[in-house]
Amino acid sequence: MAERTPGDRVPTVIADELHIVYRVNGTKSGKGSATAALSRILKRGSDDAARGVRKVHAVRGVSFTAYRGEAVGLIGSNGSGKSTLLRAIAGLLPAEKGKVYTDGQPSLLGVNAALMNDLTGERNVILGGLAMGMSREEIRERYQDIVDFSGINEKGDFITLPMRTYSSGMAARLRFSIAAAKDHDVLMIDEALATGDRKFQKRSEERIRELRKEAGTVFLVSHNNKSIRDTCNRVLWLERGELRMDGPTDEVLKEYEKFTGK
Amino acid sequence: MSAPPSPDEGLTAAQLAAKYGLSVSGARPSLPEYVRQLWDRRHFILAFSRAKLTAQYSQAKLGQLWQVATPLLNAAVYFFIFGLLLGAREGIPHDIYVPFLVTGVFVFTFTQSSVLAGVRAISGNLGLVRALHFPRAALPVSFALQQLQQLLYSLVVLVVIMLAFGSYPDLSWLLVAPALVLQFVFNTGLALIFARMGSKTPDLAQLMPFVLRTWMYASGVMFSIPAMLADKNVPGWLTDVLQWNPAAIYMDLVRFAMIDGYGSSYLPSHVWAFALGWAVLAGVIGFVYFWKAEERYGRG
Numbered sequence: 235m236a237e238r239t240p241g242d243r244v245p246t247v248i249a250d251e252l253h254i255v256y257r258v259n260g261t262k263s264g265k266g267s268a269t270a271a272l273s274r275i276l277k278r279g280s281d282d283a284a285r286g287v288r289k290v291h292a293v294r295g296v297s298f299t300a301y302r303g304e305a306v307g308l309i310g311s312n313g314s315g316k317s318t319l320l321r322a323i324a325g326l327l328p329a330e331k332g333k334v335y336t337d338g339q340p341s342l343l344g345v346n347a348a349l350m351n352d353l354t355g356e357r358n359v360i361l362g363g364l365a366m367g368m369s370r371e372e373i374r375e376r377y378q379d380i381v382d383f384s385g386i387n388e389k390g391d392f393i394t395l396p397m398r399t400y401s402s403g404m405a406a407r408l409r410f411s412i413a414a415a416k417d418h419d420v421l422m423i424d425e426a427l428a429t430g431d432r433k434f435q436k437r438s439e440e441r442i443r444e445l446r447k448e449a450g451t452v453f454l455v456s457h458n459n460k461s462i463r464d465t466c467n468r469v470l471w472l473e474r475g476e477l478r479m480d481g482p483t484d485e486v487l488k489e490y491e492k493f494t495g496k
Numbered sequence: 497m498s499a500p501p502s503p504d505e506g507l508t509a510a511q512l513a514a515k516y517g518l519s520v521s522g523a524r525p526s527l528p529e530y531v532r533q534l535w536d537r538r539h540f541i542l543a544f545s546r547a548k549l550t551a552q553y554s555q556a557k558l559g560q561l562w563q564v565a566t567p568l569l570n571a572a573v574y575f576f577i578f579g580l581l582l583g584a585r586e587g588i589p590h591d592i593y594v595p596f597l598v599t600g601v602f603v604f605t606f607t608q609s610s611v612l613a614g615v616r617a618i619s620g621n622l623g624l625v626r627a628l629h630f631p632r633a634a635l636p637v638s639f640a641l642q643q644l645q646q647l648l649y650s651l652v653v654l655v656v657i658m659l660a661f662g663s664y665p666d667l668s669w670l671l672v673a674p675a676l677v678l679q680f681v682f683n684t685g686l687a688l689i690f691a692r693m694g695s696k697t698p699d700l701a702q703l704m705p706f707v708l709r710t711w712m713y714a715s716g717v718m719f720s721i722p723a724m725l726a727d728k729n730v731p732g733w734l735t736d737v738l739q740w741n742p743a744a745i746y747m748d749l750v751r752f753a754m755i756d757g758y759g760s761s762y763l764p765s766h767v768w769a770f771a772l773g774w775a776v777l778a779g780v781i782g783f784v785y786f787w788k789a790e791e792r793y794g795r796g
Contacts, residue, residue: 244516246518299509323521324521324522326522328791352550357547361544364544370539
C-alpha cells in the first residue's frame with residue numbers, strides 16, 4: 235500500500251470499461267417449440283444468435299471511481315442496468331469485458347434468497363446470518379437485537395412459527411432485520427428502504443444511516459429522488475446501460491428530473 | 497467534478513487499483529485459498545443442508561416421520577416388484593434377499609439423489625448465487641451432505657430390517673462407517689462435477705434420471721452381479737468391470753458389513769482399494785473441475 239497524506243482521496247471501487255451481458259436460452263422465434271429447439275442444437279458451432287441464445291447487453295462500458303466516505307446514488311429508468319451494475323461491483327455477476335477493482339468485499343444488502351419459508355423465523359435468522367458470513371457466536375450475540383428490531387414478537391410469539399405463516403409485511407421486516415445485522419466495508423442497497431409499515435420504515439432508515447457511518451462507501455439504488463437526496467453526495471445516472479452523467483447529487487438530479495419531465 | 501489535482505491524476509484504472517491495493521472483484525481465488533474459504537463456511541454448509549432436510553416435510557401432517565417412512569415405502573415397492581413378482585433373487589440365499597435388496601436400494605439412492613441434487617445445485621439456486629458471497633462449492637457440498645443425513649434416517653430402517661431377518665449387530669457393522677464416508681466423498685465429487693455442468697446446461701436435470709436408472713439396473717441393486725452373469729457365458733472381465741463400478745462397490749461393502757450370510761465370496765477382489773480409489777478420484781477431480789469455473793457461476 236502506498237503512503238498517503240491526510241486529505242488524499244482513497245479509492246475503494248474502480249470500474250474500468252465494464253460490460254455485462256446476460257444470455258437467455260430458447261428465445262428464438264419466440265415459440266420455444268420442439269422443432270425450434272432441435273434446429274438450435276443442430277446449428278451448434280455457429281454463433282449464439284443462430285442457436286437462439288439471445289444476448290442482453292445490460293451494462294455498456296461504464297467507468298467510474300468511488301472514494302472512501304462517499305455515498306453514491308444510482309438512478310435511471312427501469313431496466314437501465316442499475317441493479318446489474320451493483321451486482322457486478324459486488325462480484326456476483328461476471329463481467330463480459332472490463333474489470334471492477336474493490337477494496338475488500340463489497341456486499342449487497344439483502345439475504346432473501348437464503349431464507350426458507352418452511353422454516354421458523356428463528357432458524358431463518360441463524361441461516362441468514364451464516365449465509366452472510368457471520369460466525370455462530372456473532373449470530374448468537376445479535377440474535378435478540380435482530381428479533382427485537384424486526385418487531386416480529388410484538389404481537390405474540392411469531393419467531394417460532396414457520397415464515398410462510400407471516401404476513402408479507404412481517405416477512406419483509408424480518409428479512410431486512412437479518413440483512414442489516416452485519417457491518418460492511420462497501421455496502422450496496424437496492425431499494426430496500428420501503429418495506430413494512432411507517433413505523434418500521436423510519437426505524438430502517440435510521441439503521442441504514444448507521445450502516446452508512448460504519449461502511450467505507452455506500453451505493454444506493456432507488457427510484458425515490460428524495461431518499462437519494464437525503465443519503466447521497468454523488469450520483470451516477472445510467473440510461474440503457476451507459477453512464478449518462480456522474481456528479482454531485484444536486485446537479486445530476488436536476489438534469490434527471492428535467493429528463494423524466496418532473 | 498472539479499476536484500483539486502491529485503497525485504493520482506493520469507493513472508490508468510489498473511495502476512490506480514494497484515497503488516491502493518484494490519483487488520479484482522469476483523476473481524477466482526487460488527485453490528488453497530478456496531479450500532480455506534470453504535472451511536470457513538462449514539457452519540453455513542451444515543445449517544443449509546439441515547434446513548433443506550427439515551423444510552422437505554414441514555407441510556406434511558406426519559412431519560419428520562416421513563424421513564423414515566419414505567425409504568421404508570421405497571424398499572417395500574422394490575421388494576414387491578423384484579422379490580415377489582419377478583423373483584430376481586438368483587444366487588442370493590432366500591433368507592437374506594430382503595436385506596440385500598433394501599441395502600442396495602438405500603445405498604444407491606444416496607449416490608443417485610446426490611447427483612440429481614448436484615445438477616440443480618447452482619442452476620436451481622441462482623438467486624442465492626447472485627445475492628450473496630460464498631464459495632460456490634458450498635452449495636453442491638451442502639446438497640451432498642443433505643443426502644448423507646437422509647441416508648442416516650434410512651439406516652434406522654435398515655437396522656430394523658436386519659434384525660427382523662436375523663442379522664444381528666457385531667463388530668463388522670463398524671465397517672459401514674468407512675464405506676459410507678468414502679461413498680460420501682465420491683458422491684460429493686460427482687455432485688460438484690454435475691453442478692458445474694448443470695449450471696451451463698440445465699437440460700441435464702431432464703436427462704440425468706434416465707442415466708441414473710440405467711446405472712442402477714447395471715449395478716446389481718436387486719440381483720448379484722456374479723450370480724446373474726455366471727451362466728450367461730460372458731467373459732470374466734465384464735463381471736469384474738461391473739463389480740468394480742463405484743455404485744456396486746459401495747453397495748457390496750455395506751451389505752458385507754451388515755448381512756450375516758453375505759460373505760467375502762460375493763465381493764470382487766481389491767474391494768477396499770477400489771472404494772478408496774473411486775472416492776479420491778471423484779473427490780479431487782470434482783473439486784478442481786468445479787473450482788475452475790468459480791467466477792462464472794451466476795451468469796444467466
